[in-house]
Amino acid sequence: MKRLFSVSILLSVISIFIAVNAGFCDDVIYGFEKDGQGWAIPDWACEKIDYVCKTVEISSDAAIEGSSSLKLDVDFPKEAWRAAVIEVEDVFYWEEYNFLFVDIYLPDNVPNGISGRFAMTVGDDWLWIEPVMPVNLMPGKWVTVQASLRVDNVDWKKTEMVEERGIDGKIRGYVKKEIPVILSQEYKDDIHTIAVRIEADRIKYEGPVYIDNIRLVKELPKE
Numbered sequence: 001m002k003r004l005f006s007v008s009i010l011l012s013v014i015s016i017f018i019a020v021n022a023g024f025c026d027d028v029i030y031g032f033e034k035d036g037q038g039w040a041i042p043d044w045a046c047e048k049i050d051y052v053c054k055t056v057e058i059s060s061d062a063a064i065e066g067s068s069s070l071k072l073d074v075d076f077p078k079e080a081w082r083a084a085v086i087e088v089e090d091v092f093y094w095e096e097y098n099f100l101f102v103d104i105y106l107p108d109n110v111p112n113g114i115s116g117r118f119a120m121t122v123g124d125d126w127l128w129i130e131p132v133m134p135v136n137l138m139p140g141k142w143v144t145v146q147a148s149l150r151v152d153n154v155d156w157k158k159t160e161m162v163e164e165r166g167i168d169g170k171i172r173g174y175v176k177k178e179i180p181v182i183l184s185q186e187y188k189d190d191i192h193t194i195a196v197r198i199e200a201d202r203i204k205y206e207g208p209v210y211i212d213n214i215r216l217v218k219e220l221p222k223e
């Protein structure tokens, strides 16, 4: 009887341990230890006036996972909004995961106000979607940026150019419009690329941004 009791306590302890760890389970999918693992600055970014396009390479200058990260060189001007982006095309099976995380580091001499966010292309039309809100990065610190992969979550948006018409009904031009996107199961099953974008709205900074530890998470840790 005593032995049976001990076994049941042991099983309870094991099940609690499994339950706790299941909640925090994450899998690093890109750690940038040997190479860039396919991440690169996309050609389309180099053709756009609001994207800076310099270099990206692995570096041991900073790391939060292992001993190296991806160093993205940026050159943001004081006069306008600019972004730098890196992207990877891959095959993603993320059914069991609900969140995507990345850690981003800015050197401590960088002005405040630079932010980061994920983006993805999904569906038959390779629709570009991105979280509604970017995350503020902090000079001298690793900051975790996340995106929700929960089916039917409403954290995402797309940007479309919409016709603007005059009172005579004629097209006067086009304006950017941000439209909410629900991450459907269909989209989640059909992700083609993921991207990390660093954004600066009239903030002068020339130098590196470090990106590391891109990982999948099943559930967020409880507060």
Ligand SMILES: [Ca+2]
Pocket (backbone or CB within 6 Å): 031, 032, 033, 063, 064, 065, 066, 067, 068, 069, 212, 213
């Ligand atoms: Ca690493």
